Amino acid sequence: MQIQPKIEQINGKQFLLLNDFIDADMLPAGDMGDVWLVNSTQGSKVKKFLRQVLRSNDRRVYLKPILLEDSIRPFLGVDAAIIGRLSDGYFEAMSPLKLATLIDQVHYYLNRFLNPVLPGMDQHERVLQYIFDLAYTRGSAIIPLRSHQSLTGYAYPRIDSFFFNIKDAYMNSRLILKKAAEEGFLVRTYHDTQHLCSDCNSGFLNYHEICPKCKNHNLKAMPLVHHFRCAYVGPESDFMLHDNMVCPKCSTALRNLGVDYDKPGKVFICKNQQCNHKFQEAPIRVCCVDCGKEHDPYELVVKKVYEYALAERGIQRYVYGAHGIKTEVNS
Amino acid sequence: MDNFWNQYLYTIAHVDFQTLWKWAWFIFLLDLPRYVVLEALILIYSRTRRILTREKWEEAREKLFAEMPLVTVLVPGHNEGKHLSRLVKSLQRQSYKNFELIVVDDGSTDETPIIGKSLEKKGDIDLFLRGEQRGGKASAANMGLRYAKGKYIVHLDADSSLAPDALEQVLTPFYRYDKVGAVGGNLVVRNENDSLTTTMQFLEYIQTISVGRMVVSKLGLYKIVSGAFGAFPKQLLMRLGGWDIGPGLDGDITVKIRKLRYKVLFEENALCLTHVPVTWKALTKQRRRWSRSLVRFRIRKHKDVWFPDRNFSLSNLLAFFENVFFGFVLDFMWIFYTVKIAVVEPQFLWFWFPFKYTVYLLLSLVQFIMALFVVNSPQDLLKKFIYIPLMPLYMGYYMRMVRTMAYVGELFFFESYKDVWNPVKTSKKAREYGM
Numbered sequence: 001m002q003i004q005p006k007i008e009q010i011n012g013k014q015f016l017l018l019n020d021f022i023d024a025d026m027l028p029a030g031d032m033g034d035v036w037l038v039n040s041t042q043g044s045k046v047k048k049f050l051r052q053v054l055r056s057n058d059r060r061v062y063l064k065p066i067l068l069e070d071s072i073r074p075f076l077g078v079d080a081a082i083i084g085r086l087s088d089g090y091f092e093a094m095s096p097l098k099l100a101t102l103i104d105q106v107h108y109y110l111n112r113f114l115n116p117v118l119p120g121m122d123q124h125e126r127v128l129q130y131i132f133d134l135a136y137t138r139g140s141a142i143i144p145l146r147s148h149q150s151l152t153g154y155a156y157p158r159i160d161s162f163f164f165n166i167k168d169a170y171m172n173s174r175l176i177l178k179k180a181a182e183e184g185f186l187v188r189t190y191h192d193t194q195h196l197c198s199d200c201n202s203g204f205l206n207y208h209e210i211c212p213k214c215k216n217h218n219l220k221a222m223p224l225v226h227h228f229r230c231a232y233v234g235p236e237s238d239f240m241l242h243d244n245m246v247c248p249k250c251s252t253a254l255r256n257l258g259v260d261y262d263k264p265g266k267v268f269i270c271k272n273q274q275c276n277h278k279f280q281e282a283p284i285r286v287c288c289v290d291c292g293k294e295h296d297p298y299e300l301v302v303k304k305v306y307e308y309a310l311a312e313r314g315i316q317r318y319v320y321g322a323h324g325i326k327t328e329v330n331s
Numbered sequence: 332m333d334n335f336w337n338q339y340l341y342t343i344a345h346v347d348f349q350t351l352w353k354w355a356w357f358i359f360l361l362d363l364p365r366y367v368v369l370e371a372l373i374l375i376y377s378r379t380r381r382i383l384t385r386e387k388w389e390e391a392r393e394k395l396f397a398e399m400p401l402v403t404v405l406v407p408g409h410n411e412g413k414h415l416s417r418l419v420k421s422l423q424r425q426s427y428k429n430f431e432l433i434v435v436d437d438g439s440t441d442e443t444p445i446i447g448k449s450l451e452k453k454g455d456i457d458l459f460l461r462g463e464q465r466g467g468k469a470s471a472a473n474m475g476l477r478y479a480k481g482k483y484i485v486h487l488d489a490d491s492s493l494a495p496d497a498l499e500q501v502l503t504p505f506y507r508y509d510k511v512g513a514v515g516g517n518l519v520v521r522n523e524n525d526s527l528t529t530t531m532q533f534l535e536y537i538q539t540i541s542v543g544r545m546v547v548s549k550l551g552l553y554k555i556v557s558g559a560f561g562a563f564p565k566q567l568l569m570r571l572g573g574w575d576i577g578p579g580l581d582g583d584i585t586v587k588i589r590k591l592r593y594k595v596l597f598e599e600n601a602l603c604l605t606h607v608p609v610t611w612k613a614l615t616k617q618r619r620r621w622s623r624s625l626v627r628f629r630i631r632k633h634k635d636v637w638f639p640d641r642n643f644s645l646s647n648l649l650a651f652f653e654n655v656f657f658g659f660v661l662d663f664m665w666i667f668y669t670v671k672i673a674v675v676e677p678q679f680l681w682f683w684f685p686f687k688y689t690v691y692l693l694l695s696l697v698q699f700i701m702a703l704f705v706v707n708s709p710q711d712l713l714k715k716f717i718y719i720p721l722m723p724l725y726m727g728y729y730m731r732m733v734r735t736m737a738y739v740g741e742l743f744f745f746e747s748y749k750d751v752w753n754p755v756k757t758s759k760k761a762r763e764y765g766m
């Protein structure tokens with residue numbers, strides 16, 4: 001099947017409209033247009049397309065500036081943030097000057113290679129090469145994104161896209177970045193700390209206050225009320241008399257919080273009928289949303305999340321080094 | 332010095348009994364009969380009765396263990412966390428095992444919540460309750476009472492520890508007699524070797540608590556079940572709505588129990604070791620608080636006891652009378668007479684002070700000997716014999732002065748309502764409603 005490319009001329013640059021390619025699930029050739037413009041409103045298809053772009057072995061494809069048409073923004077839904085990260089952002093937000101610079105930069109970068117197609121590499125090398133190509137031409141860093149479509153709640157959208165399920169994506173992305181940082185190719189800075197399920201690494205956890213006696217988490221919390229005048233202390237329910245608060249000990253009405261009474265704390269009541277335990281300090285149990293495993297908080301896996309930037313040593317290797325650069329060969 | 336003694340002995344030998352009687356009638360008429368004759372008689376009576384009714388006591392004890400009711404040990408406190416592990420240990424050694432321990436932390440600002448929570452987690456404390464804002468001792472006790480499950484409530488201070496059979500001993504009277512509303516335990520000073528202050532309190536506690544309370548209890552006049560160690564039926568406490576604002580809340584609740592015509596008993600065999608103030612300054616502060624409550628509760632809040640109405644009870648009146656008379660009237664009388672002597676017959680003071688010292692020294696000696704028959708370890712008490720000569724000064728001058736100052740402060744200036752022992756918010760309300 002052949003697709004007739006639709007090209008628009010804007011500010012002297014060739015914009016390839018991607019709608020038909022996205023519909024047909026096909027990649028355009030690397031030499032089509034200066035910029036690719038996403039004008040499809042089907043979020044999941046757009047995401048799939050962009051992931052294919054970055055897995056391409058053709059540098060001209062995966063380094064191509066890709067912008068999103070502003071009108072599609074409302075249609076992207078849950079995928080909006082990831083699509084934003086897999087592209088170069090919205091057309092509107094990109095000034096013509098910035099765009100021209102990006103196009104030139106990509107052009108200049110591609111020009112240094114004898115062959116725009118990557119040689120056969122193992123997957124980790126392949127991903128790192130992609131990271132350096134992209135971050136170098138964009139002058140950007142690798143910043144984690146909060147996302148509920150990831151295993152832990154944090155994603156590195158471009159790197160994760162090389163893998164086919166969120167579990168692989170989590171394991172491999174972290175491993176690749178960690179090793180590259182250890183070898184001095186990348187520098188990392190702290191971004192956040194996460195607590196993860198000890199069985200499946202999921203970051204989606206449900207925290208329960210539980211009854212220390214029977215572990216039930218169906219609890220009722222009730223504030224304690226202290227009536228100053230007569231020193232009676234009891235749960236708020238002791239004082240309730242048709243919509244009014246009346247002290248059960250001295251039968252006076254309670255009026256002003258802080259003046260004639262206060263609430264010095266709260267008490268939990270276990271709603272398990274066999275237990276009915278009353279207590280103030282409720283231990284926390286953590287239940288994994290994905291696999292259902294129950295933890296005490298200290299059993300959770302604590303992981304740090306980092307941002308990464310290109311290190312000089314990495315630039316020497318991936319940008320100027322190993323895989324053959326024309327200027328070097330020529331000199 | 333020789334001269335002084337010569338003079339003293341000469342005066343003793345040639346004392347004019349008429350003058351002596353004029354100035355010291357209350358010593359002969361009140362102090363000596365009450366503290367020596369009455370106490371000795373009742374002590375002998377009470378000890379003999381106890382031995383004669385041995386079997387009944389044993390029966391009561393068996394009844395207690397047959398029923399084995401759940402008992403709540405209730406410990407309210409503010410910044411008392413450091414004492415908790417010691418208290419817990421003394422509870423774990425109890426011969427009576429069916430109890431729950433509820434500790435209430437009244438807005439502590441130190442590490443108390445951390446200690447309490449970890450003891451609760453370990454299971455050493457059954458329920459640790461904390462009020463984030465301090466509410467005063469009464470509110471803390473009431474908070475614990477609200478969640479207590481026991482048939483009896485044993486109220487304890489955090490800085491005390493119990494003898495291994497103390498719980499059993501303090502509960503037995505409930506099974507020995509009917510309609511017992513409260514049982515007070517016997518307090519022994521735990522830190523008697525810390526300072527002279529604590530040594531004097533050690534002797535004082537033996538004299539006024541171990542001996543004194545046994546006597547008033549036998550007379551049916553026992554009126555302050557100490558908050559440091561007292562046991563109550565929970566139903567009764569609930570009926571009274573728990574404790575009212577202190578200071579002196581232990582005395583107050585005892586009065587309320589007595590007004591309902593319940594027996595209030597002292598159990599000398601239920602021993603509680605308590606920590607007393609180490610410095611004179613701290614002791615003075617504590618005693619001023621106690622003394623103010625005499626005015627606040629006996630004279631102001633519970634003034635109905637003094638008047639015959641439908642709730643009138645003679646023993647309540649007598650208990651109040653004894654309390655107010657010996658604690659209050661006599662103190663003022665003592666000062667009045669001393670001042671009067673100084674004005675009317677100043678030369679008599681030369682005789683007056685040594686004479687009084689001699690009398691009270693003899694009185695202390697007699698009381699010391701009586702105490703030797705009562706205490707658990709007379710040999711420990713004997714070691715403190717050399718401090719007896721200080722007792723007349725401690726009891727007769729120091730305590731009197733502190734008490735009188737407190738009475739005046741409370742009578743005319745309502746000082747107890749300003750005491751930071753209670754939070755301002757509650758004192759304000761207490762004053763407003765005459766509590």
Ligand SMILES: [Zn+2]
Nearest residue numbers: 211214270275
């Ligand atoms: Zn429960």
Ligand SMILES: [Zn+2]
Nearest residue numbers: 227230247250
């Ligand atoms: Zn009230």
Ligand SMILES: [Zn+2]
Nearest residue numbers: 197200288291
């Ligand atoms: Zn899991």
